[in-house]
Amino acid sequence: MKNKRFFILIILFLVSSMSLNVFAATVSENTTNVPTIYGKAAITVDVATGEIIYAKDVDKQMYPASTTKLITALLLAENRVKTDKIKYTQSAKIQPADSLNVNLHPIALNETMSSADVMDGLLMYSANDTAYMIADNVAGNPTNFMKMMNDKAAKLKMTKTHFVTPNGLHDPDHYTTPYDMSILARAAFSNPWVKESMNKKQKSISTSKGTIFKIENTNKLLGLNGCIGGKTGYTSKAGRCLVAFYERNGREIMGVVMGSEIYPNDTYVFNDMEKIINYSYTLKRTVLYVNNSVVKTEILKYKPLKFFGPDKTVSVPLVVKEDVSYYKNYANEKDLKENINLSDISISSLKGNESIGTLRLTQKGKVKTYKLYSAASSGALVKNDMPIYLMAGGILVLVLVGIVLIIRANNLNKRKRRRRKY
Structure with missing residues (x-):
């Protein structure tokens, strides 16, 4: 009896161990591999299909900071060509730090830059004044440009977004979500001019008076591990924000991180992006x-x-x-x-x-x-339809017999009429 009980206990122990291993494997696959990030909200999307791969509070309304400049860039690309001249305006002149005029070299009113250089200043250096140059030159003034931004957002079905400033400097009514930003980012990336500008690491741009600015891309991930473009963003209210595009083995995935930690070297937001992108490239689909x-x-x-x-x-x-x-x-x-x-x-x-x-x-x-x-099954269909086929066959036979009888009767009548005639 004792041996029997001991044998039963061993079996129960083995079964329990197997169940725990299966459960642990399931938990490991579904939860432990999901990255933990500092960003308050984030998303990754397959660029080709639009499918969401990684999601963290994707519908949370957040301040986008300078990732806003993606829609400003897209509107420039849709309304100007690279060789067009863009004037330096008063609303551009008054922009604070992180602008060409303040950080690099003073620019006089009505100096011009090519649209190509303005685009690079906007996306690579994230110059706040170039955003207002675009707003004034494309729409006449920032108010009209705000309407253009929101009309474009509505057309893209960014349902939880409202834009106020062309450069993303803080305004309580200027907000979006990671999901909406992913829609905008994919639309911007599909524009060849915007895509080309996001992919540049270094560039020299100039004004009509010969002032030359040497600029570098603020996206520190560019060129590393398949990163082919993106846009940084930062304000004290928005935290660190980042949009990034990757290509690995012919497959493109983009990510958005919003509200990451503010740190002098920006390491948190870039680490966040690398984590969710690496996760997204390895994640298997659920069947x-x-x-x-x-x-x-x-x-x-x-x-x-x-x-x-x-x-x-x-x-x-x-x-x-x-x-x-x-x-x-x-x-x-x-x-x-x-x-x-x-x-x-x-x-x-x-x-x-x-x-x-x-x-x-x-x-x-x-x-x-x-x-x-x-x-x-074919057998079920044949069995199901056989009575109707037999009935239809019987009716067909009756119809054919009737036709034969009618033909014979007609022939007989014709013979009788001939005999009477003779």
Whole structure:
């Protein structure tokens, strides 16, 4: 009896250990690999598909600081060409530190710079005065430019964003979210001129009076580990902010970090970005339905004789012929929805030869459609349709017999009429 009890205890111990190992592995995969960052809110997105990979308070309204300059750059690129002359204006002149005029060399009113140099000063050096040069020259004044910024944000469906200043200096009514900023960043990155400017590490720019400014990109990650562009930002209210684009093995992922720690060397925000980007490149998709698996079984109505005859019903397993997957994070799971739409059903489609409908998988800001196919067995369909086929066959035989009898009767009548005539 004691040996039996001892044997049972050993089995229970082994089972418990296996369960704990599986649980630990699950916890490790789903939680411990998710990076901890100083930024109050952040996001990473697959540039090609728009899918959210990493999410931390992506809808939290935050102050964007100089990452605002991405929309200013985009509006410049859409309304000017590189060779256009941009005047230095009064509203640019009065901008505080982190401007060409204050930090590098005084610029006189009405001096001009090429649009290309203004773009580089804006995105590389993050010069506050260049943002107002753009506002005045593109829209006439900063107020009109504010309207252009918000109209563009609305067009991009940045629903939780409102812009006031073209350079992102603090205003309580100037805010966005990491998710909205990711929308803007992808739109800016898709513009070749903006993308080119973000990718420059060093540049010399000049004014019409011959003043030359040597500038460097404030994005310290540029050129490291696949970083191909981005935009920094900082105010005391916003904290450290960063937008960055990466390309590794042909795949582009972008990240946004907002409200990171204020530190003289900016190490926190750059470390935050590297953590979430590295995580995003290694994260595997969560599979909802594997290839050739049943998504749902539906009772479907169809006509065995296609254009006429009675309707029949059949139980049809609906399958996908590719993996249905998504990136598991709270933002996607909160909005995750599955919607099945079925098309007109025919015998051919029930046999799985063609798509029978679609499965729409909705995540935050992303909808992907997968084709559905019938997995109904041929035997079940034949058995289901046999009575109608037999009935249709019987009717067809009766019709053919009737036609033959009518033809024979007509021939007989013709012979009789001939005899009478003769």
